[in-house]
Amino acid sequence: xxxxxxxxxxxxxxxxxxxxxxxxxxxxxxxxxxxxxxxxxxxxxxxxxxxxxxxxxxxxxxxxxxxxxxxxxxxxxxxxxxxxxxxxxxxxxxxxxxxxxxxxxxxxxxxxxxxxxxxxxxxxxxxxxxxxxxxxxxxxxxxxxxxxxxxxxxxxxxxxxxxxxxxxxxxxxxxxxxxxxxxxxxxxxxxxxxxxxxxxxxxxxxxxxxxxxxxxxxxxxxxxxxxxxxxxxxxxxxxxxxxxxxxxxxxxxxxxxxxxxxxxxxxxxxxxxxxxxxxxxxxxxxxxxxxxxxxxxxxxxxxxxxxxxxxxxxxxxxxxxxxxxxxxxxxxxxxxxxxxxxxxxxxxxxxxxxxxxxxxxxxxxxxxxxxxxxxxxxxxxxxxxxxxxxxxxxxxxxxxxxxxxxxxxxxxxxxxxxxxxxxxxxxxxxxxxxxxxxxxxxxxxxxxxxxxxxxxxxxxxxxxxxxxxxxxxxxxxxxxxxxxxxxxxxxxxxxxxxxxxxxxxxxxxxxxxxxxxxxxxxxxxxxxxxxxxxxxxxxxxxxxxxxxxxxxxxxxxxxxxxxxxxxxxxxxxxxxxxxxxxxxxxxxxxxxxxxxxxxxxxxxxxxxxxxxxxxxxxxxxxxxxxxxxxxxxxxxxxxxxxxxxxxxxxxxxxxxxxxxxxxxxxxxxxxxxxxxxxxxxxxxxxxxxxxxxxxxxxxxxxxxxxxxxxxxxxxxxxxxxxxxxxxxxxxxxxxxxxxxxxxxxxxxxxxxxxxxxxxxxxxxxxxxxxxxxxxxxxxxx
Numbered sequence: 001x002x003x004x005x006x007x008x009x010x011x012x013x014x015x016x017x018x019x020x021x022x023x024x025x026x027x028x029x030x031x032x033x034x035x036x037x038x039x040x041x042x043x044x045x046x047x048x049x050x051x052x053x054x055x056x057x058x059x060x061x062x063x064x065x066x067x068x069x070x071x072x073x074x075x076x077x078x079x080x081x082x083x084x085x086x087x088x089x090x091x092x093x094x095x096x097x098x099x100x101x102x103x104x105x106x107x108x109x110x111x112x113x114x115x116x117x118x119x120x121x122x123x124x125x126x127x128x129x130x131x132x133x134x135x136x137x138x139x140x141x142x143x144x145x146x147x148x149x150x151x152x153x154x155x156x157x158x159x160x161x162x163x164x165x166x167x168x169x170x171x172x173x174x175x176x177x178x179x180x181x182x183x184x185x186x187x188x189x190x191x192x193x194x195x196x197x198x199x200x201x202x203x204x205x206x207x208x209x210x211x212x213x214x215x216x217x218x219x220x221x222x223x224x225x226x227x228x229x230x231x232x233x234x235x236x237x238x239x240x241x242x243x244x245x246x247x248x249x250x251x252x253x254x255x256x257x258x259x260x261x262x263x264x265x266x267x268x269x270x271x272x273x274x275x276x277x278x279x280x281x282x283x284x285x286x287x288x289x290x291x292x293x294x295x296x297x298x299x300x301x302x303x304x305x306x307x308x309x310x311x312x313x314x315x316x317x318x319x320x321x322x323x324x325x326x327x328x329x330x331x332x333x334x335x336x337x338x339x340x341x342x343x344x345x346x347x348x349x350x351x352x353x354x355x356x357x358x359x360x361x362x363x364x365x366x367x368x369x370x371x372x373x374x375x376x377x378x379x380x381x382x383x384x385x386x387x388x389x390x391x392x393x394x395x396x397x398x399x400x401x402x403x404x405x406x407x408x409x410x411x412x413x414x415x416x417x418x419x420x421x422x423x424x425x426x427x428x429x430x431x432x433x434x435x436x437x438x439x440x441x442x443x444x445x446x447x448x449x450x451x452x453x454x455x456x457x458x459x460x461x462x463x464x465x466x467x468x469x470x471x472x473x474x475x476x477x478x479x480x481x482x483x484x485x486x487x488x489x490x491x492x493x494x495x496x497x498x499x500x501x502x503x504x505x506x507x508x509x510x511x512x513x514x515x516x517x518x519x520x521x522x523x524x525x526x527x528x529x530x531x532x533x534x535x536x537x538x539x540x541x542x543x544x545x546x547x548x549x550x551x552x553x554x555x556x557x558x559x560x561x562x563x564x565x566x567x568x569x570x571x572x573x574x575x576x577x578x579x580x581x582x583x584x585x586x587x588x589x590x591x592x593x594x595x596x597x598x599x600x601x602x603x604x605x606x607x608x609x610x611x612x613x614x615x616x617x618x619x620x621x622x623x624x625x626x627x628x629x630x631x632x633x634x635x636x637x638x639x640x641x642x643x644x645x646x647x648x649x650x651x652x653x654x655x656x657x658x659x660x661x662x663x664x665x666x667x668x669x670x671x672x673x674x675x676x677x678x679x680x681x682x683x684x685x686x687x688x689x690x691x692x693x694x695x696x697x698x699x700x701x702x703x704x705x706x707x708x709x710x711x712x713x714x715x716x717x718x719x720x721x722x723x724x725x726x727x728x729x730x731x732x733x734x735x736x737x738x739x740x741x742x743x744x745x746x747x748x749x750x751x752x753x754x755x756x757x758x759x760x761x762x763x764x765x766x767x768x769x770x771x772x773x774x775x776x777x778x779x780x781x
């Protein structure tokens with residue numbers, strides 16, 4: 001189609017995956033240094049991705065470690081001698097082999113891993129660590145975390161299980177530097193490095209940007225990538241993105257049911273069933289149903305989801321995955337409490353403001369994905385197509401300001417309906433090549449997308465006349481009749497966006513100690529807007545060029561130092577492109593520029609320490625012309641300076657930990673249309689500390705403890721209302737009744753402290769939950 005930009009012919013396409021079944025032996029490094037290469041597969045010949053290969057010399061101290069890629073291959077540079085190789089992967093028995101390594105001509109090694117016995121599998125699942133060694137989302141190629149010039153936090157399904165997480169809000173609370181925005185209590189919304197977004201969510205690397213609450217029942221892990229990520233993910237992502245990785249069908253039998261219940265009427269059940277149908281076909285079905293109340297009066301939620309997936313392997317070089325998700329969410333729309341004299345109002349934290357019987361949120365999501373991966377000699381081709389249909393409605397009562405005598409609260413109401421359809425197609429091609437001693441992993445790809453969105457908003461008129469009513473401060477429930485109809489400014493529009501993108505990337509291994517990551521992406525973003533109220537049609541086309549550059553120095557095999565620069569853009573229509581005006585039609589995209597330096601140190605194979613310092617500039621934001629108050633200029637800007645440190649993995653074999661600290665100074669560096677220069681960005685605390693750990697006390701018994709600390713932050717950028725800082729303590733105890741039955745109890749806010757979690761603005765503030773108990777029971781059979 002003419003609106004897509006087609007990249008010129010690419011000379012070379014490269015990826016980190018080497019042709020299945022063929023491992024090349026290469027001379028590398030200096031004199032006497034050679035590459036020991038090999039491949040790790042399971043009993044049916046399927047590559048084992050992410051297996052850890054450890055090589056220890058028979059004479060001398062120390063050792064080296066490698067992680068297998070998507071083809072199960074690994075390569076380690078060694079001198080001639082005698083070595084012991086150990087190969088370990090989750091769900092498999094460890095393999096050890098003595099090897100005599102010569103001066104060239106050695107045949108590639110192959111390790112066949114046996115599935116662990118059921119008893120051993122249960123033991124691993126119960127106390128497995130929180131460390132992930134390799135991710136693909138940052139570069140679209142399987143890359144060790146320590147070789148990525150970017151801050152990344154991975155929350156594994158084991159950590160989600162130990163904390164009984166159910167939402168993305170649960171996930172990010174233990175990720176330092178990430179704040180869950182209230183999102184009007186009807187959607188996921190996050191603030192990363194001072195930048196607020198309701199659209200920077202991805203599913204297996206594909207955009208999933210509609211506004212709704214996502215669940216975790218069908219996830220393998222959640223990846224939080226900080227800093228601009230346009231090279232990989234496209235527009236937006238100025239502060240970072242959240243990528244959900246789903247559970248795929250595999251060839252190991254799975255049968256698991258989890259029951260959960262607890263305080264405030266919490267009731268939830270999940271199921272995970274799967275296994276082989278034949279040697280080449282496997283299935284998996286995940287499901288969830290939840291019907292829960294809340295510590296907030298009159299607030300409840302009901303949701304269900306089902307996600308079947310099928311994996312087909314026609315041969316050892318081809319993998320096809322087909323998946324679908326049907327998800328439905330129903331809940332009470334709850335905007336929280338208001339503020340008074342610069343602080344949250346001293347109302348009971350359970351107080352509901354408005355009419356709970358007339359407040360609702362409804363979301364129906366249908367997502368289908370087809371993925372294809374094929375190794376063609378040294379070339380690897382990967383394609384994903386994802387189609388999504390999102391139907392969403394919410395109707396809410398909005399708390400406003402309190403009068404001077406603290407006797408009345410202003411309340412307004414409105415409803416909003418959004419229907420969005422997404423279609424995205426991604427194709428990547430890659431191979432590995434050399435120019436002299438430099439090893440290249442190059443990636444070339446293209447993405448095409450089509451999004452259609454309809455928005456319709458109504459304002460609530462109390463007694464069919466007034467858009468505002470006053471409710472008693474002491475008991476702010478309302479039963480006044482409300483008529484919902486459009487006023488002069490309510491949205492009634494249709495938006496069609498078309499995206500065409502191409503990208504190139506080169507991961508260069510210049511030597512054993514120096515690596516360079518360089519890439520660039522070109523996007524054409526074409527937005528067409530129609531105002532159904534008056535027939536006005538507007539159009540905005542942006543050509544976006546997003547570079548990325550990183551340098552990684554590795555003085556030690558497990559230690560790296562990096563520096564990086566990356567750029568991303570946000571079109572003038574915003575991250576939800578819900579409207580376009582004659583003014584914003586002329587406005588350039590906002591630009592995000594990130595400068596970052598950091599260190600990554602694998603203290604041991606399953607324990608990682610990382611630290612980063614960064615500066616993120618946001619420019620081209622809108623401002624009012626000081627000489628003409630009706631004219632908009634793009635001189636506004638904001639800046640976030642900060643540093644982060646985290647520790648993740650196993651302190652010992654029985655002791656897991658996920659901890660971190662983040663300092664953020666986010667401020668308006670040049671006046672914008674909504675804030676003065678020097679104002680602090682809303683809902684960005686200066687200090688944020690998280691610590692979570694679990695320890696096996698005996699073979700069947702384990703326990704854990706966690707702490708979250710957050711300093712004061714402003715509710716909004718006008719800096720008039722402060723959300724006080726808080727410290728919260730959590731705990732868990734779990735017991736394996738048998739190898740197939742597990743019982744756990746989670747305690748949140750152990751000290752029953754009063755705190756305020758987040759806000760949407762100065763008068764919509766969400767209190768945190770009081771002391772909460774949740775009990776979970778897991779059965780495998």
